[in-house]
Amino acid sequence: MKRFALVMLAAALILMTACSTSTNHETKHGTNHGTNHGEGGSKTGNAGHEAGGEHANAGAEVHTEAAWKLSEEQVQPNSDTTIDVQINDDNGKPVDNFDISHEKQMHLIVVSKDLSFFNHIHPEYKGNGRFEVKTRFPAAGEYKLIADYVPTGGSATNKSTWITVKGTAPDMKPIKPDQELVKSVDGVEATLAYEHLVAGTDLNLTFRMVDSKSKKPVTDLEPYLGAVGHVVIMSADAGEYLHVHPSDDKSKGPDAKFMTNFPQSGVYKVWGQFQRNGKTFIVPFVIDVP
Structure with a gap:
């Protein structure tokens, strides 16, 4: 009877060891696979x-x-x-x-x-x-x-x-945040809107466009370099540079949305580039990111 109990105990110990080894192998494999995939994949941002x-x-x-x-x-x-x-x-x-x-x-x-x-x-x-x-x-x-x-x-x-x-450079223009985020360019009135403007956080920049005269929504934006538009952003000291593409390439307006992330607080200039009636136009804004 004692011998039978010893045999059963030994078998249980062997089974427990096998299960433990299998579990550790699967956990390790899963962790490494996930980490390597993240490091090797393309981080679009x-x-x-x-x-x-x-x-x-x-x-x-x-x-x-x-x-x-x-x-x-x-x-x-x-x-x-x-x-x-x-x-x-x-x-x-x-x-x-x-x-x-x-x-x-x-x-x-x-x-x-x-x-x-x-x-x-x-x-x-x-x-x-x-x-x-x-x-x-x-x-x-x-x-x-x-x-x-x-x-x-x-x-x-x-x-x-x-x-x-070379030559005598003109006086540098001060880079000051716009008091009102509305600009009219080439017959288009563009308003810049954003959500929770905070450095280090993903957010949408939205260019909302209407006709400058009729105030009707602009719905005939044409693809510019294969997208509804492009946005370039630079910090006031030109040290930070962001080239941002739209969330929806096929949009024709009135909204053009761009997801971005400002790396640090400070003043930034934003240039939105769009095309309408075969002509490219640029809408600039200066914003202060907390």
Whole structure:
């Protein structure tokens, strides 16, 4: 009887050990699988295209560097200037392939130091990692250039540089928050609305558009670069940069919604870019994020 009890006890111990081993294996496998999936997947943020400073969104690790070259050693105001951007990998070798992001392989944002001037242009890919575009700068002073691109196999990346346009620069315009978030541009009256404006929190920016004269809702917005619109956001010191795409690409108005997340408190300038009747228009706002 005692021998039978000992045998049964041994069997129970073996069964308990087996169950314990199986449970630990499943828990460990499940945790690692979830963590690896999150680290290796693409973290879209802000509708798939946002970067603050010079970094890539979480995703595949494809590190790149940008080398900038201007056609003129001393850039002059209102003079044609060719901007050459060379994208290389960590080893200094050209990056050959780039994904199409909203109909372009590279978006180049140009802003003056006081953010009064804004331009969104698209360099042509010449191959072997080199992009080229010709543009003009309206006045003397400092400008920030931001190259926004997606290397194939990587994620949304931006690289920037400052340049100086020669001559006597005009007085810098103060960057002050708008007292009223309503602007009229090219026959469209746009109102900017947002929810729980707090740094570090996801929120929707909504551009609500009506006809400036009739006040009827605008419902004929046309796709701009494959979407209802685009939004570029920069902090007052030009240190933070966000390129935000809409939540609903197919919307034609009157509302265009963009989800974003301001990285820190402070004053930001927001440029909304839209198209109507074949013409692109820009609606700028300055807001103070608590």
